[in-house]
Structure formats: structure tokens, C-alpha cells
Amino acid sequence: xxxxxxxxxxxxEQIDKSLVRIAHEILENNKDVEDLAIVGxxxxxxxxxxxxxxxxxxxxxxLVPVGALDITLYRDDLTTVAEQPVxxxxxxxxxxxxxxxxxxxxxxxTGRTIRCALDALIDFGRPKSIQLAVLVxxxxxxxxxxxxxxxxxxxTSQKETVQVKIKESxxxxxxxxxxxxx
Amino acid sequence: MDVILKNxxxxxxxxxxxxxxxxxxxxxxxxQVGKGLKVQDARQVDCKGKVVLPGLIDSHTHFRQPGREDxxxxxTGSRAALKGGFTSVLCxxxxxxxxDNKGVVEYIxxxxxxxxxxxxxxxxxxxxxxxxxxxxxxxxxxAAGAKALSDDGKPVINPEILRRAMEYAKMxxxxxxxxxEDPFLSRxxxxxxxxxxxxxxxxxxxxxxETVMVARDIExxxxxxxxxxxxxxxxxESVEAVRQAKKRKIAVTCETCxxxxxLTEEAVSEYNTNAKVNPPLRTQEDVEAIKKxxxxxTIDIISTDHAPHSAEEKDVxxxxxxxxxxxxxxxxxxxxxxxxxxxxxxxxxFAEKLSINPSRLLSLKNxxxxxxxxxxxxxxxxPSGTRKVEISSIESKSKNTPLxxxxxxxxxxxxxxxxxxKYENGKFC
Amino acid sequence: xAVAWKRKDLLDLESLSAEEIELILETTGSFKEIxxxxxxxxxxxxxQTVVLFxxxxxxxxxxxFELAAKRMSADIVNIQTSASSLxxxxxxxxxxxxxxxxxxxxxxxxxxxxxxxxxxxGSVSPSIINAGDGSHEHPTQGLLDIFxxxxxxxxxEGLNVSIIGDIAHSRVARSNIWGLTKLGAKVTVCGPATLxxxxxxxxxxxxxxxxxxxxxxxxxINMLRIQLERQGQNLFPSIRDYSMAFGLDAGKMKMAxxxxxxxxxxxxxxxxxxxxEVADGPYSVILEQVTNGIAVRMxxxxxxxxxxxxxx
Numbered sequence: 075x076x077x078x079x080x081x082x083x084x085x086x087e088q089i090d091k092s093l094v095r096i097a098h099e100i101l102e103n104n105k106d107v108e109d110l111a112i113v114g115x116x117x118x119x120x121x122x123x124x125x126x127x128x129x130x131x132x133x134x135x136x137l138v139p140v141g142a143l144d145i146t147l148y149r150d151d152l153t154t155v156a157e158q159p160v161x162x163x164x165x166x167x168x169x170x171x172x173x174x175x176x177x178x179x180x181x182x183x184t185g186r187t188i189r190c191a192l193d194a195l196i197d198f199g200r201p202k203s204i205q206l207a208v209l210v211x212x213x214x215x216x217x218x219x220x221x222x223x224x225x226x227x228x229x230t231s232q233k234e235t236v237q238v239k240i241k242e243s244x245x246x247x248x249x250x251x252x253x254x255x256x
Numbered sequence: 257m258d259v260i261l262k263n264x265x266x267x268x269x270x271x272x273x274x275x276x277x278x279x280x281x282x283x284x285x286x287x288q289v290g291k292g293l294k295v296q297d298a299r300q301v302d303c304k305g306k307v308v309l310p311g312l313i314d315s316h317t318h319f320r321q322p323g324r325e326d327x328x329x330x331x332t333g334s335r336a337a338l339k340g341g342f343t344s345v346l347c348x349x350x351x352x353x354x355x356d357n358k359g360v361v362e363y364i365x366x367x368x369x370x371x372x373x374x375x376x377x378x379x380x381x382x383x384x385x386x387x388x389x390x391x392x393x394x395x396x397x398x399a400a401g402a403k404a405l406s407d408d409g410k411p412v413i414n415p416e417i418l419r420r421a422m423e424y425a426k427m428x429x430x431x432x433x434x435x436x437e438d439p440f441l442s443r444x445x446x447x448x449x450x451x452x453x454x455x456x457x458x459x460x461x462x463x464x465x466e467t468v469m470v471a472r473d474i475e476x477x478x479x480x481x482x483x484x485x486x487x488x489x490x491x492x493e494s495v496e497a498v499r500q501a502k503k504r505k506i507a508v509t510c511e512t513c514x515x516x517x518x519l520t521e522e523a524v525s526e527y528n529t530n531a532k533v534n535p536p537l538r539t540q541e542d543v544e545a546i547k548k549x550x551x552x553x554t555i556d557i558i559s560t561d562h563a564p565h566s567a568e569e570k571d572v573x574x575x576x577x578x579x580x581x582x583x584x585x586x587x588x589x590x591x592x593x594x595x596x597x598x599x600x601x602x603x604x605x606f607a608e609k610l611s612i613n614p615s616r617l618l619s620l621k622n623x624x625x626x627x628x629x630x631x632x633x634x635x636x637x638x639p640s641g642t643r644k645v646e647i648s649s650i651e652s653k654s655k656n657t658p659l660x661x662x663x664x665x666x667x668x669x670x671x672x673x674x675x676x677x678k679y680e681n682g683k684f685c
Numbered sequence: 686x687a688v689a690w691k692r693k694d695l696l697d698l699e700s701l702s703a704e705e706i707e708l709i710l711e712t713t714g715s716f717k718e719i720x721x722x723x724x725x726x727x728x729x730x731x732x733q734t735v736v737l738f739x740x741x742x743x744x745x746x747x748x749x750f751e752l753a754a755k756r757m758s759a760d761i762v763n764i765q766t767s768a769s770s771l772x773x774x775x776x777x778x779x780x781x782x783x784x785x786x787x788x789x790x791x792x793x794x795x796x797x798x799x800x801x802x803x804x805x806x807g808s809v810s811p812s813i814i815n816a817g818d819g820s821h822e823h824p825t826q827g828l829l830d831i832f833x834x835x836x837x838x839x840x841x842e843g844l845n846v847s848i849i850g851d852i853a854h855s856r857v858a859r860s861n862i863w864g865l866t867k868l869g870a871k872v873t874v875c876g877p878a879t880l881x882x883x884x885x886x887x888x889x890x891x892x893x894x895x896x897x898x899x900x901x902x903x904x905x906i907n908m909l910r911i912q913l914e915r916q917g918q919n920l921f922p923s924i925r926d927y928s929m930a931f932g933l934d935a936g937k938m939k940m941a942x943x944x945x946x947x948x949x950x951x952x953x954x955x956x957x958x959x960x961x962e963v964a965d966g967p968y969s970v971i972l973e974q975v976t977n978g979i980a981v982r983m984x985x986x987x988x989x990x991x992x993x994x995x996x997x
Contacts, residue, residue: 144715147719147727147728147729147757147987148727148728148729152729152990152991155991157689157690157691157991157992158689158690158987158988158990158991158992160711160712161712161715161716161984161987162715163714163715163718164715164718164719165718193728194727197722197723197724197726197727198722198723198724199723449883450883450884451883451884451887451888453882453883454882454883454884454885454888455699455859455888456799456800456821457799457800457818457819457820457821457822457856457859458799458800458819458820458821459820460883462883526803527799527800527803527804568776571776571778572776572777572778573777573796573798573800573801573804574798574799574800574801574804575798575799575819576798
């Protein structure tokens with residue numbers, strides 16, 4: 075199966091602007107919150123979380139704790155995938171109890187990844203609330219989950235894929251819509 | 257009806273014969289050997305392209321009767337022998353009860369006659385119950401028909417007892433067949449000692465466990481003047497010890513088994529219990545030394561050490577698995593493939609190791625040759641025959657062989673025992 | 686990571702490639718954190734059944750595997766028996782086929798006979814994890830030792846690792862030798878000649894009977910447990926004689942490098958192969974080995990549980 079790129083929907087500058095906007099929205103929504111922390115879902119969500127935390131930190135003038143969550147062990151499809159996915163480290167070295175967590179991922183699609191992440195987070199303690207920030211929401215939810223903050227809504231068909239590329243892992247910042255060719 | 261074997265390559269070392277000829281079998285005896293024999297009223301069997309040999313004799317077999325008839329008995333063992341081209345076998349004494357008195361010897365002789373397929377001979381134990389303590393009643397045993405003495409499966413640990421046994425056996429011209437293993441050096445060992453045993457974490461049996469006993473028994477043979485036959489030689493050093501003993505004119509002969517020149521210890525890797533045998537499979541260096549010993553005459557006999565074991569005894573942890581493998585059905589093929597085809601032995605040598613030499617060891621009358629007047633025990637071997645070793649086609653009651661899946665070249669086409677065709681082209685008659 | 690895990694069983698380290706060992710070590714790194722969480726449990730093996738099939742008494746290894754499986758939400762069954770109790774007509778294979786018929790996913794097996802797990806692996810469909818077989822291998826112990834070394838030294842390649850004690854009967858030694866040499870460490874084995882397996886140098890290790898040579902220059906010293914019952918087998922003259930020649934004490938530690946790691950697979954015979962002051966001293970990572978053991982076993986359970994191809 076080949077993948078053909080159809081359209082670039084966000085470039086580096088647009089991604090950065092989206093993150094700045096989301097940073098402001100987060101602060102707006104959590105004005106009186108003392109214990110705000112950002113947790114990104116590996117791999118790309120964790121990188122975006124770092125960037126978001128830096129932006130929030132610079133607006134606020136204080137450091138925001140940031141962690142990375144690997145949801146592999148919580149996946150509901152381990153018995154069906156061909157071979158075991160690589161498990162990466164989960165790094166949350168702050169107490170999440172009673173804090174407000176903003177969970178960050180690159181693309182929101184079926185919602186299953188977020189379901190895993192919620193389960194995983196709760197194993198670390200009982201946060202006051204969990205909010206969800208994504209760079210792209212492409213629709214087609216299979217679970218009752220929605221984003222509190224979205225960089226861009228991109229209506230897609232099931233045949234299409236949304237590829238978020240991040241400089242740290244892919245060498246470039248951009249979001250493209252591609253199509254699977256049979 | 258009489259039988260005439262036409263145009264086969266007749267190999268008979270006793271008469272220094274290796275030529276195309278016909279053989280006439282009449283009244284259980286070999287009546288005539290020669291070219292272009294014309295006989296009426298005899299069944300004509302075309303043996304063109306086949307090798308006609310004196311019936312093969314296995315000097316080392318375990319038929320498990322009495323005691324473990326679930327693993328083998330005289331009938332199934334005989335069928336396995338016939339399929340492998342053997343017309344005579346010598347059974348070891350480690351049955352239950354042990355063949356250590358006249359009564360058991362007589363039982364075996366009569367039961368073997370009832371099976372009526374091949375000639376079955378028996379050894380008797382050197383010591384009662386194979387316990388290495390008390391001599392068996394050799395005069396009576398000899399009179400009852402035992403052909404040799406052996407505690408095979410175990411060594412006679414006490415050298416003084418071995419000395420006395422050999423001195424006594426000498427009076428009856430019985431050879432003593434020695435299982436050479438120092439039980440202290442081999443204790444708890446389950447395979448050859450070396451790099452592979454280290455890798456597998458299994459207790460090894462050092463080569464010296466065999467060789468020290470070979471050396472000891474040779475000295476006792478010299479001391480007693482009796483005939484010593486060393487069973488299942490597996491190491492390079494044992495071959496050398498026998499070679500030197502023969503140079504010193506000591507009355508020693510020895511045998512090896514096909515697994516010691518076909519397989520190495522590698523066969524036990526993956527913990528294959530079917531390759532667990534005692535003495536253990538050794539190394540390529542030993543294989544080469546054994547082949548050399550066969551070609552230079554140091555090793556006199558190829559025997560099978562046919563050792564049937566039930567699946568329950570083999571399908572267990574390697575440490576707990578029984579030792580031994582079946583061999584009667586494959587020995588001739590393996591000897592042909594590894595020795596004749598590879599120019600280690602010629603056909604004459606093949607017939608010596610598998611027929612005349614065992615006959616001489618056991619002082620069998622009228623066996624091991626195709627002389628006119630000899631017993632008509634004849635093996636017609638087809639070098640172009642093939643066989644794949646599969647559980648379904650094994651005649652033996654037990655299927656314990658590491659050769660499963662192997663392709664064998666050369667098969668017994670016709671086997672005649674006492675003048676009667678008992679096996680022909682895959683069928684028992 | 687280049688390789689994916691394809692094996693149904695973990696039987697030994699001898700047959701693994703360096704890449705496969707690295708994969709397990711990397712995966713172990715990710716699992717270590719789970720045991721530090723307030724809720725030490727992930728749902729990964731929910732609904733999977735793990736049987737601990739122990740034919741030899743064991744407290745540490747069994748507990749470690751049990752905790753590993755429990756922290757991954759597997760259901761656990763413990764079967765403790767002895768090889769001799771099976772000889773009542775039922776073979777090991779019969780027992781294993783019975784367990785298989787109960788639809789279990791993973792069998793963790795310890796047995797006093799070398800090769801017993803290999804035998805089962807070829808005949809039953811659940812994954813088999815060798816938790817120590819005879820004198821053969823103890824792969825998860827080897828892996829946890831290597832993981833512990835790597836945590837401290839950041840690499841394995843080029844390290845000098847000495848293994849001291851009863852090499853001949855040690856499955857820990859064999860797994861360490863295979864794993865460490867595959868990853869490029871220089872391994873020295875040291876012990877009395879009577880407890881040295883034949884031709885061990887052909888495994889690519891240096892052999893010495895002089896403990897001084899094994900201590901000097903070593904980055905890691907792994908002290909093996911000496912089985913006290915070997916004394917009666919004339920494998921060494923007496924415990925005292927053994928300790929004097931091959932035991933590790935404060936005096937001999939003076940020859941060691943300043944950043945040496947002292948390891949021991951446990952349980953320790955204090956005062957025999959190692960003195961308490963060394964076992965509990967600043968260089969000792971013996972308790973870290975225990976902690977890491979759980980993470981290694983979780984990683985192995987995770988990797989094996991994903992294998993879809995089974996024997997019929």
C-alpha cells in the first residue's frame with residue numbers, strides 16, 4: 075500500500091501559531107489554577123507538550139511541569155497487532171494528585187489513544203481534572219471523547235491519513251493530509 | 257523348492273570371492289556356487305546389479321525378551337533384523353530376569369526357535385544379576401548354548417572378578433564381551449564431555465571413562481589368555497589401545513556401531529533423547545579414527561547395539577531418558593553409505609565386519625560364508641535401494657532412532673535364512 | 686530498534702542475537718518505572734494466564750516472576766512440584782499438555798534438568814520462559830545482571846566482567862557469558878579447576894584459577910553462589926579452603942578498581958563466597974539486581990505475549 079500526499083494543511087509557522095493560541099486558551103481556562111501540568115503522549119504529543127509547556131511558561135513567567143506518557147501497555151488492540159509495539163519510557167516525575175493536567179497529542183482521531191492515556195494517567199494518582207489539547211482534530215470518533223483545545227479541525231475521509239511531522243522526530247514541522255492507495 | 261540366485265555379485269571373504277556368479281540353495285544349505293549354473297525345478301531369482309553376501313550377523317542386540325516385551329520381542333526384533341539384512345543376532349543378557357543361568361538360556365533358545373524367523377543366539381552374564389560379584393555357572397550355561405559372556409550395559413568393576421571369569425570362560429572357548437566404562441568417571445554423565453556438554457549444561461562422560469577400561473581389560477586378557485571382545489568402541493583412544501594390543505598379539509577383538517561412524521555428539525543438541533546412547537556419541541575426530549580402525553582391521557566387527565526403548569522412556573527430560581537406539585534396520589545401509597561408498601571398506605571388508613568376523617567371534621558353525629555345504633543364510637543387498645526412516649515404516653516395536661527423517665541408500669532386497677526366503681522386496685515370507 | 690521480537694519462547698541467551706538482547710534491555714528500561722508508581726499495575730496482560738511451573742524450590746525467582754506478571758494484570762497459577770513426584774507414571778510432557786489444555790498463555794518453568802524447557806517448547810503452544818534449567822541457562826537472570834551493569838556503566842562493550850565461583854554447575858554463569866560476550870564485554874571466569882566446565886574457554890572467555898587476576902582490572906565482579914553440598918563430592922576440599930582461595934573479602938577488594946560493581950544472583954552464603962561487609966558494602970548492587978529482575982521479567986512477558994504464531 076502506497077501513501078500519496080494530497081495537501082499540506084499546516085506549515086511550521088502555522089503550527090507555532092496554533093500552539094501559541096492553545097497556550098493562551100489554556101491559561102484563560104485555568105486562571106486560578108496553581109497546579110497546572112502538561113503531559114504529552116509519546117512520541118509526537120510528548121514533543122508538542124514540551125513546546126506548549128515552554129510557551130505557557132514564558133507567558134506565565136514560571137515553569138510548568140511537563141511529562142511524557144507511553145500508552146502502549148494500555149492499548150486495546152495488543153492481541154490483534156502483528157507484533158508487539160516498542161514500549162517507551164513514561165516520564166512523569168511530579169505528583170499529579172489534585173493538579174490540572176493538560177493531555178497533549180498530535181492528532182485526535184478515533185479517541186482510543188486518549189482512552190488509553192486517561193487510564194494510564196489515573197494510575198499515577200487522582201488529578202483534579204484532565205483536559206485535552208491536540209494539534210489536529212480529524213473527526214471519526216469511536217469513543218465519547220472531545221478535545222478542549224484543537225489547533226485545527228480537518229475534516230477527512232477514512233481513506234485519508236493525517237501526518238503530523240515534527241522537527242525533533244521527522245526533521246520538519248508540517249501537517250499533511252495523505253491518501254492510501256491500494 | 258530350491259532357489260537359485262542368478263547373476264549377482266557374490267562377495268564371500270571366506271573364499272576370497274568377489275565375482276558375478278550364481279548360487280544354488282538346496283535343503284537349507286548352499287549346494288553350489290559358480291557361473292552359469294543350470295538347474296531345473298528351482299526358483300530362479302535374478303540378482304543382477306545386487307550384491308550377494310553371507311547372511312549378516314549382529315553380535316550385539318537387545319531384544320528385551322524376557323521382561324520388556326512391550327519394547328521388543330523375538331518376533332518383532334527378528335522382523336527388524338530381516339528388514340536390515342541380518343540373518344543372525346546375538347542377544348545381550350540384561351533382560352529381566354537376567355540371562356545368568358541355564359534356565360534362562362534354555363528359555364531364550366526355545367522361544368527364539370518358536371519365532372522361527374532368524375537365528376537368535378544369546379550371551380550369558382559374566383556375573384549373577386549383572387552385579388559384578390559372583391560368577392555365573394559357566395559350564396552349564398555353555399552347555400545350554402550361550403555363545404559368549406557379557407555383563408553388557410555395565411562393566412565388571414572388580415578386575416579380579418573379571419580375571420577369574422575370563423580364565424574360566426577360556427576353558428569353554430567363550431569370549432568375554434566387555435562393556436568398557438569406568439562408572440566413577442562416567443557417573444551421572446549423559447553425553448560426551450566437551451564444549452557441547454558445557455554449552456548444554458549436561459554432565460559429560462569423558463573419553464577416558466571408556467579408554468581406561470579398554471586398557472585395563474586388555475591387560476586382563478593378556479593375564480588370563482582368554483578371548484576379550486570389546487563392545488561398542490566409541491573413541492579414538494580406544495581404537496589406538498586395541499591397535500597396540502593386537503600388535504602385542506593379545507587375543508582381543510572389538511566392535512563399533514554405525515552410530516559411532518555416522519553421527520557425532522551434535523546429534524544430541526536440542527536435547528534429542530533419541531541420540532542419547534552409552535557410550536555417548538563423540539566427535540568428528542573419533543568418527544575419523546573409527547573409520548581408520550575399520551579400514552586397517554583394528555576394528556573387527558560392526559554391530560548394532562540395537563536397544564529398543566518405549567516412547568515413555570525417551571519422551572522425558574534428557575537426564576532421565578533411557579540410553580540406546582534401535583539399529584538393526586539401518587546398520588547395513590549406514591555401513592554401505594558411510595564406508596563402502598566412501599571407500600573406507602570394499603565389499604569384502606563389509607562382509608567381514610558384518611558376517612564372517614562375528615561368526616568367528618561366536619564360533620558359529622557353518623555361518624558367515626558362502627562355502628558349499630554352509631548354512632544357506634544369505635543377504636542379497638541392493639545398493640540402488642532407498643529408504644526414508646519414518647516411524648510408520650519401522651518394524652521394531654520401538655521407534656527410538658535419531659535417524660528419523662533421513663534418507664538411506666542401499667537396502668536388503670532378499671534375505672534367506674536356513675535356505676528359506678524370509679524377506680523379499682519389502683515383504684516378509 | 687531494528688528488530689522486532691519473533692520468538693515464541695525465551696529458553697536461553699545462547700540463541701539470541703545481540704539485537705534481540707538489546708531489545709529486551711531497552712524494553713526493560715521502559716518497564717522499570719511501573720514499579721515506582723503508586724499503582725503498580727498496567728492492564729497489558731489482562732485476561733492472559735501465566736503458569737509458574739516450578740520443579741525446584743525457588744523463592745526469589747518465583748516471587749519476581751509472580752510480581753512481574755501481577756503488575757501486568759495477568760492471572761497467575763503456581764505449580765510447585767519436584768521432578769521425582771512426576772515419575773508416578775506421568776511424564777513432564779503429559780503434565781504440560783494438561784496445562785496447555787487449560788488454555789494458558791505463558792508457562793514459566795524452572796527445572797533441575799537441563800533442557801527440560803526446550804523439550805516442552807517444541808511440543809506445547811503456550812510460550813515457555815526458562816526460569817532456570819539444571820546447569821544450563823537462566824536467561825532472565827543473565828538479562829537482569831546485564832541490565833544492572835548497563836545502568837551503572839552506560840554500556841557493555843569493552844567492559845571487563847569477572848564471574849567467580851562454581852562455573853561448571855552455574856546456569857547464571859552460562860547466561861551471563863552468552864549475553865555479555867554477544868554485547869562485546871570481555872568476560873573472565875574464575876574458580877577451582879574442579880568447578881570449571883570442560884573447554885569453557887571456547888565460549889570466548891578467559892579462564893583463570895587465580896582470583897587476583899579476576900579482581901584486578903574488573904569493572905564488574907559477579908560472585909556465584911557455591912552449593913554447599915558440593916563439598917561432599919570432592920569438588921573442593923572444604924568450605925574453608927574454598928573461601929580462602931575464591932571468597933571475596935575486604936582484603937581482596939583492595940585489588941579491585943575504585944568503581945567496581947559487586948554482583949551476586951542470591952541467595953548469598955555470607956562468609957563463604959562473599960563476606961557480609963562486601964555484600965552490603967558500597968560497591969554492591971545486589972539489591973538493585975533484585976529490583977531490576979521484576980522489570981526484566983515484565984519486559985520478557987510483554988514481548989512474548991505478543992507473539993501470534995504458535996505450534997499446533
